[in-house]
Amino acid sequence: xxxxxxxxxxxxxxxxxxxxxxxxxxxxxxxxxxxxxxxxxxxxxxxxxxxxxxxxxxxxxxxxxxxxxxxxxxxxxxxxxxxxxxxxxxxxxxxxxxxxxxxxx
Amino acid sequence: xxxxxxxxxxxxxxxxxxxxxxxxxxxxxxxxxxxxxxxxxxxxxxxxxxxxxxxxxxxxxxxxxxxxxxxxxxxxxxxxxxxxxxxxxxxxxxxxxxxxxxxxxxxxxxxxxxxxxxxxxxxxxxxxxxxxxxxxxxxxxxxxxxxxxxxxxxxxxxxxxxxxxxxxxxxxxxxxxxxxxxxxxxxxxxxxxxxxxxxxxxxxxxxxxxxxxxxxxxxxxxxxxxxxxxxxxxxxxxxxxxxxxxxxxxxxxxxxxxxxxxxxxxxxxxxxxxxxxxxxxxxxxxxxxxxxxxxxxxxxxxxxxxxxxxxxxxxxxxxxxxxxxxxxxxxxxxxxxxxxxxxxxxxxxxxxxxxxxxxxxxxxxxxxxxxxxxxxxxxxxxxxxxxxxxxxxx
Ligand code: SF4
Ligand code: SF4
Numbered sequence: 334x335x336x337x338x339x340x341x342x343x344x345x346x347x348x349x350x351x352x353x354x355x356x357x358x359x360x361x362x363x364x365x366x367x368x369x370x371x372x373x374x375x376x377x378x379x380x381x382x383x384x385x386x387x388x389x390x391x392x393x394x395x396x397x398x399x400x401x402x403x404x405x406x407x408x409x410x411x412x413x414x415x416x417x418x419x420x421x422x423x424x425x426x427x428x429x430x431x432x433x434x435x436x437x438x
Numbered sequence: 439x440x441x442x443x444x445x446x447x448x449x450x451x452x453x454x455x456x457x458x459x460x461x462x463x464x465x466x467x468x469x470x471x472x473x474x475x476x477x478x479x480x481x482x483x484x485x486x487x488x489x490x491x492x493x494x495x496x497x498x499x500x501x502x503x504x505x506x507x508x509x510x511x512x513x514x515x516x517x518x519x520x521x522x523x524x525x526x527x528x529x530x531x532x533x534x535x536x537x538x539x540x541x542x543x544x545x546x547x548x549x550x551x552x553x554x555x556x557x558x559x560x561x562x563x564x565x566x567x568x569x570x571x572x573x574x575x576x577x578x579x580x581x582x583x584x585x586x587x588x589x590x591x592x593x594x595x596x597x598x599x600x601x602x603x604x605x606x607x608x609x610x611x612x613x614x615x616x617x618x619x620x621x622x623x624x625x626x627x628x629x630x631x632x633x634x635x636x637x638x639x640x641x642x643x644x645x646x647x648x649x650x651x652x653x654x655x656x657x658x659x660x661x662x663x664x665x666x667x668x669x670x671x672x673x674x675x676x677x678x679x680x681x682x683x684x685x686x687x688x689x690x691x692x693x694x695x696x697x698x699x700x701x702x703x704x705x706x707x708x709x710x711x712x713x714x715x716x717x718x719x720x721x722x723x724x725x726x727x728x729x730x731x732x733x734x735x736x737x738x739x740x741x742x743x744x745x746x747x748x749x750x751x752x753x754x755x756x757x758x759x760x761x762x763x764x765x766x767x768x769x770x771x772x773x774x775x776x777x778x779x780x781x782x783x784x785x786x787x788x789x790x791x792x793x794x795x796x797x798x799x800x801x802x803x804x805x806x807x808x809x810x811x812x813x814x815x816x817x818x819x820x821x822x823x824x825x826x827x828x829x830x831x832x
Contacts, residue, residue, distance in 0.1 A: 354655065
């Protein structure tokens, strides 16, 4: 996935926050999740079988993160930087094109 | 010209809210404070108060709606009591941590079990560590005034903390007294419009509130709540002074009554202070050197004022309608903390009384006085004494 154009700005603000507490711990720059990658929490990861996929996009719609985007041929692509491994996509997929497998290092 | 009306403390609280012009009121009815939102809903329905009145399905939702509204940048108000306040507990921490200047009127009531709808202070006392400011009213006028003062302090930039104002269940919530309703223009001058600085909802300037705080930040965030409580001490004094100038009624964190040359000082809060002042009068007539002190501001705890008070007496007799297990009453704990490192200190004797709406009579106070006098004479007494306890049925 391409780098966010705000990365430098977000990192600057994050540095500022680590140096100065705001009243109520308000974060004045939303979007910091772009650099706070949440995919590291995952225990299971979705494994995608392109041959079985009918491009119905149920996985794309249901992903709560949303960590699924589409490639040039409109097949789902999983962004493992943000996929938290909830398994909803696998559950929703009508053709069982997605299976959850244990994450290994 | 201010007008005088005869009203219950619940109505006085509703009038205070009306005068403060909150934009959102969210409330769930609970005895004994039901009349507060009821009266406010009338003000809103009659077009006398331009606000959203949100009817919610529980107190947890009431305070959550207030947090949402306050985070969006408007003045908010709610009222509750007892189990209702306890149900808000989780969100009370959030409101303080997010530094949202919400004001709650609390009709001080006991907590279950057994179910009891009458007065003591256990509900608000149990929330003393949430970070909220806490004021206690002696009468219906104070209920109104302290709500206005609570807004003034809560919204101060050096404070930005939520505040609760307690007034005793039934003794005040359901008893009528003459109450002066201040002029709207003067209240407007006193409070000003609430202008949110750190918490607002503005699509042009998006912010995140109530976000995750990692160990690297959580402690500092908690410290700022501590610091804001410390800042509130001066801000409260300033607000009291300004209030007196504008409305002519004087408030102090600790109000002293006939403490000059007193040997024993009774310390209490809320409506019990009225009874105790009368009692002190009766003792003074008998030539006894006894005084009274009323805690109006309980959080932030007025440590300095307690130290000053302690210099004036040989025995401080704390009269409290709450229990802190293994300790006595919460005041006993707070007074001990304030005085522990003082070189000269009076004896502190703690009295737990009037729980669950039991009347506190002169006879009860005689019982407390007898123990305080023993302490004065250097005799050994219990640190914690339950007054009026029916030992025969135990
Ligand atoms: S496992 Fe969950 S988070 Fe990951 S892609 Fe599937 S739906 Fe999204
Ligand atoms: S739900 Fe299954 S079939 Fe539908 S697009 Fe996603 S992977 Fe393909």
